[in-house]
Amino acid sequence: MSITSSWHTGWNVTRLRRHGVAVVVAGLLVMPFVIVAGTASAAPSASDTARAAEWTATADGPQKYSDVHIDWDVPIRMSDGTILKANVYRPMDSAGRVVSKPLPTIINMTPYTKLLYMLMESATSIPGLYDSITRVINRFDLFDLAGTPLSGMGEQIRMLTGGVARTVAVDRQLVKSGYVQVVVDVRGTGFSQGVWDGAGQREQDDVAEVSLWAARQTWSTNMVGATGLSYGAINALQGAQQPVSAIKAVFAAAPGSDVVQDVIAPGGGIAVGFIPLWVASIDTLKWLPDLQSIATGRFDWQWLADRVASPITFFDTLLRAFFTASVHDIPPDVRDVIDPNHPFRQGILGHPDRIGVPTFLIGGWHDLFTNSEPDVIAAIRLPDSQKKLLMGDWYHSTIGSGLGSNGAPPRLDVLQRAWFDKWLKGIDNGIDRYSPATLYQQGGAWTSSTSYPRAQMAYRRQYLTGVRSGTTGIVAFDGSLSTSVPRHGASAVIAPGLSTVCSRDAAQGTAGAAGFIDGCAKDARVSEVAAAVFTSGPVTVPTMASGPVSLHLNTTMDATDGYFTATLNDVAPNRQSTVVASGQLTASLRAIDESRSTRSAGGDYTKPVPLTALDDRRPVVPGQPTVLDIAFTPTDFVLQPGHRLRVDVFASNFPKGMMIPALLIESQLRPQTIAIDPRAPSYLNLPTNRPLT
Numbered sequence: 001m002s003i004t005s006s007w008h009t010g011w012n013v014t015r016l017r018r019h020g021v022a023v024v025v026a027g028l029l030v031m032p033f034v035i036v037a038g039t040a041s042a043a044p045s046a047s048d049t050a051r052a053a054e055w056t057a058t059a060d061g062p063q064k065y066s067d068v069h070i071d072w073d074v075p076i077r078m079s080d081g082t083i084l085k086a087n088v089y090r091p092m093d094s095a096g097r098v099v100s101k102p103l104p105t106i107i108n109m110t111p112y113t114k115l116l117y118m119l120m121e122s123a124t125s126i127p128g129l130y131d132s133i134t135r136v137i138n139r140f141d142l143f144d145l146a147g148t149p150l151s152g153m154g155e156q157i158r159m160l161t162g163g164v165a166r167t168v169a170v171d172r173q174l175v176k177s178g179y180v181q182v183v184v185d186v187r188g189t190g191f192s193q194g195v196w197d198g199a200g201q202r203e204q205d206d207v208a209e210v211s212l213w214a215a216r217q218t219w220s221t222n223m224v225g226a227t228g229l230s231y232g233a234i235n236a237l238q239g240a241q242q243p244v245s246a247i248k249a250v251f252a253a254a255p256g257s258d259v260v261q262d263v264i265a266p267g268g269g270i271a272v273g274f275i276p277l278w279v280a281s282i283d284t285l286k287w288l289p290d291l292q293s294i295a296t297g298r299f300d301w302q303w304l305a306d307r308v309a310s311p312i313t314f315f316d317t318l319l320r321a322f323f324t325a326s327v328h329d330i331p332p333d334v335r336d337v338i339d340p341n342h343p344f345r346q347g348i349l350g351h352p353d354r355i356g357v358p359t360f361l362i363g364g365w366h367d368l369f370t371n372s373e374p375d376v377i378a379a380i381r382l383p384d385s386q387k388k389l390l391m392g393d394w395y396h397s398t399i400g401s402g403l404g405s406n407g408a409p410p411r412l413d414v415l416q417r418a419w420f421d422k423w424l425k426g427i428d429n430g431i432d433r434y435s436p437a438t439l440y441q442q443g444g445a446w447t448s449s450t451s452y453p454r455a456q457m458a459y460r461r462q463y464l465t466g467v468r469s470g471t472t473g474i475v476a477f478d479g480s481l482s483t484s485v486p487r488h489g490a491s492a493v494i495a496p497g498l499s500t501v502c503s504r505d506a507a508q509g510t511a512g513a514a515g516f517i518d519g520c521a522k523d524a525r526v527s528e529v530a531a532a533v534f535t536s537g538p539v540t541v542p543t544m545a546s547g548p549v550s551l552h553l554n555t556t557m558d559a560t561d562g563y564f565t566a567t568l569n570d571v572a573p574n575r576q577s578t579v580v581a582s583g584q585l586t587a588s589l590r591a592i593d594e595s596r597s598t599r600s601a602g603g604d605y606t607k608p609v610p611l612t613a614l615d616d617r618r619p620v621v622p623g624q625p626t627v628l629d630i631a632f633t634p635t636d637f638v639l640q641p642g643h644r645l646r647v648d649v650f651a652s653n654f655p656k657g658m659m660i661p662a663l664l665i666e667s668q669l670r671p672q673t674i675a676i677d678p679r680a681p682s683y684l685n686l687p688t689n690r691p692l693t
Contacts, residue, residue: 044409044438045448051430052410055418058429059411060131063176065091069098073191073290076184076213078206083302085191085290086210087114089170089181090219104223104424105180105214107247108170109207109235113190113285114183120169134161134404134411141405152507152516155394155401162400163411167253168229171413179420182214186235188313189286193302195310196286199234199259201347207239208247215246222246223424227416229253230368230396234350237376241354249423250355251416253362254399256369257350257376261609263368265338266657267630268586268612269563270321273509273655274368279315286313327662330614334660339613340593352379358386358423362412364394365442365580366508370633374452385432386423389452390415391636393440395512408446409438441544442580442637443570452636453547457687459600462536464647464674464682466490469535471575471644473525477532479676481645481684483691490676492532496563496652496669503527504579505567509656524569524577524648531648532674535571537693543639547687548598548607549581549632551647554675554682557626560619561666562587565653566630568684569646570639577646581635584657588666590628591616604685605629619666625675645692647684649674 044052071088078084091099110117137143137158145154166173170181186203188196197203207226215222224246226236233255240247256262263271287307293299321334336342340349350372359380363373377389390409394401404411410418421427435448449455465486468478477492500506503524507515515521551566565584569577589612596609608629620626639645651672652658659667674682686692 044446048448055414056410059414059417064178065176066094067092068172068175082194086182086184089175091175102221103180105220106225107182108228108232109184109186110232111186111189111282117169117183120165137161149518152518155398159398159401162403163413164400166413191290193306196313199348204238207235208242208245211246223248225249225420225424227251240357241351250359251419254367257372262371267584268589269657269659272658283312321660324662335614352376355380360388360419363391366395368396374634384436390438395515397512439636444638457546459687462684464534466676471535472533474529475533479534481534481536485681486678492674493671494532494651495671497530499527499530500653505582505656531650534647536645538642538644539639544689546636548634550605550685551630552683553628554680555626556673557620558622558670559668561663562672563659565650567648571644571646573642580637581632583630583632584653585630587620588617607631
């Protein structure tokens with residue numbers, strides 16, 4: 001069925017009613033708004049700012065075509081016979097005719113049902129509303145509530161004006177400029193047939209096959225781009241790395257590459273604050289039927305048979321993980337998810353080194369996928385003109401927040417348009433000369449850089465000592481960070497608890513949901529009551545750190561397992577402690593995959609990658625020294641004069657991560673000890689531009 005949509009006469013009620021979606025729901029996506037004055041941050045380079053203004057004017061100005069035509073639920077048959085369903089958005093001319101000439105095509109694959117994408121597209125296409133509100137908010141920095149107790153709420157609201165909605169769904173301005181957009185339900189979700197594959201190899205094949213299908217259509221050139229946010233971004237990257245694909249350019253916002261280490265089981269602990277709800281949401285949405293096919297007698301019975309065959313895909317695996325009490329009884333499907341050598345894990349593992357097309361990647365320092373985002377760009381073997389990285393101070397749910405406002409890079413939809421114009425249309429708009437890395441420097445502002453990590457960083461050890469810093473409130477242990485090996489021994493004892501429920505890790509691990517509470521997300525002093533805290537002296541000049549960070553810990557435990565979490569914090573003169581990076585590790589899963597790990601010039605780990613497979617598990621010997629190497633998420637920050645560096649170490653990290661019950665029982669929730677020993681020191685391996693004082 002084909003429906004032509006037009007917003008010249010108001011809302012297209014026919015289109016919304018088609019799937020029984022109330023118009024009023026779309027309105028809620030852009031309301032309400034409150035006018036609040038804010039402050040602007042420093043801008044990127046002058047050349048980047050000038051180009052951004054040109055790209056914004058192009059994206060927001062009059063377009064070549066006047067409207068958009070939609071072909072609903074177009075069937076696309078995969079090589080195994082499974083039929084996927086797609087909505088195809090094509091431009092229309094001023095006479096109301098669908099443009100027939102071949103145009104570049106953008107594909108977007110989603111597991112969240114294209115019904116929701118249609119709703120977002122509708123909300124951002126209301127004439128005179130969304131665009132006007134976006135321009136006003138960004139021009140006057142409305143909702144920039146930095147420094148107030150409501151800054152977390154402001155960041156969530158400003159995400160709506162950062163262009164993310166049009167990047168994740170459909171951008172009508174992009175279509176009207178002369179593109180076709182194709183939104184596809186991945187197999188086993190939405191209206192598509194099959195069983196959900198969770199970004200596995202079969203689904204990756206589907207992305208490549210959809211791109212080839214798009215390239216063959218009469219309305220398409222052979223210039224195909226792939227875009228998406230989160231899951232869709234993962235699909236875009238995975239599709240581009242396939243050996244046979246029509247994808248010529250990628251724009252990926254908040255993608256992962258090693259999703260097990262990124263979010264499913266970081267450090268071997270299940271992400272209980274995100275994964276169960278995420279899997280449940282997809283398993284619920286995939287049951288929404290195509291009401292029109294039912295009404296017209298063309299219901300897809302294969303769709304129903306596939307849903308019945310796997311009604312709660314992956315959720316049953318989660319249930320088995322949560323209700324297995326013994327390591328020896330852990331079922332094979334649970335083991336397979338975390339085993340790096342199993343075909344399933346290998347299937348979902350990204351291989352960005354195989355990507356050979358221009359790629360623009362958007363990420364966040366506290367995103368669910370921070371662990372992978374900078375690595376993806378680094379692995380792509382293309383010149384800087386064909387790969388770009390933009391990292392903001394964002395959670396998963398605030399990706400793009402503040403973009404387009406004073407001092408910030410342009411909106412995501414503006415960058416996407418410029419990227420595809422260059423690589424799919426050949427327009428010389430200068431985006432190939434945009435800075436290779438646009439980074440929000442935590443503790444500072446937006447900056448342009450020639451690389452990530454920044455140049456002239458050197459790894460230096462910061463040793464954990466037992467010398468009391470006197471800079472904390474109530475903590476489990478107050479120690480210091482020093483450039484010298486500790487002179488005396490000490491024991492820092494920490495116990496499992498729930499203080500991390502109020503923490504930045506809780507906000508990160510819930511995709512930003514807990515980020516509304518600034519007293520938790522922006523200040524670690526609440527969670528630090530259960531931590532061993534190690535604080536440096538104040539720096540006297542701005543001191544930068546950029547790149548991956550690791551923590552080498554010498555520990556002892558009273559049980560056969562334990563769970564360690566560490567955060568890296570910027571401590572202000574008023575003692576506010578702000579997390580800039582974090583990491584975690586299950587003690588028995590401490591074996592390191594040397595083939596994937598990296599080290600600094602002195603031989604210390606910069607990014608130790610644990611094996612996590614249960615077959616590689618090394619139970620702790622109670623009372624015996626146990627060495628742990630914990631990888632932090634990549635970071636980029638500056639300590640301003642008077643600020644201090646701090647490492648917090650916890651014995652738990654709920655809700656971001658939790659050992660599966662079988663391992664949790666082995667830990668007996670007993671206290672864990674960090675051994676401060678001059679003969680075997682614990683230390684942070686930190687890349688900085690100058691030594692800390």
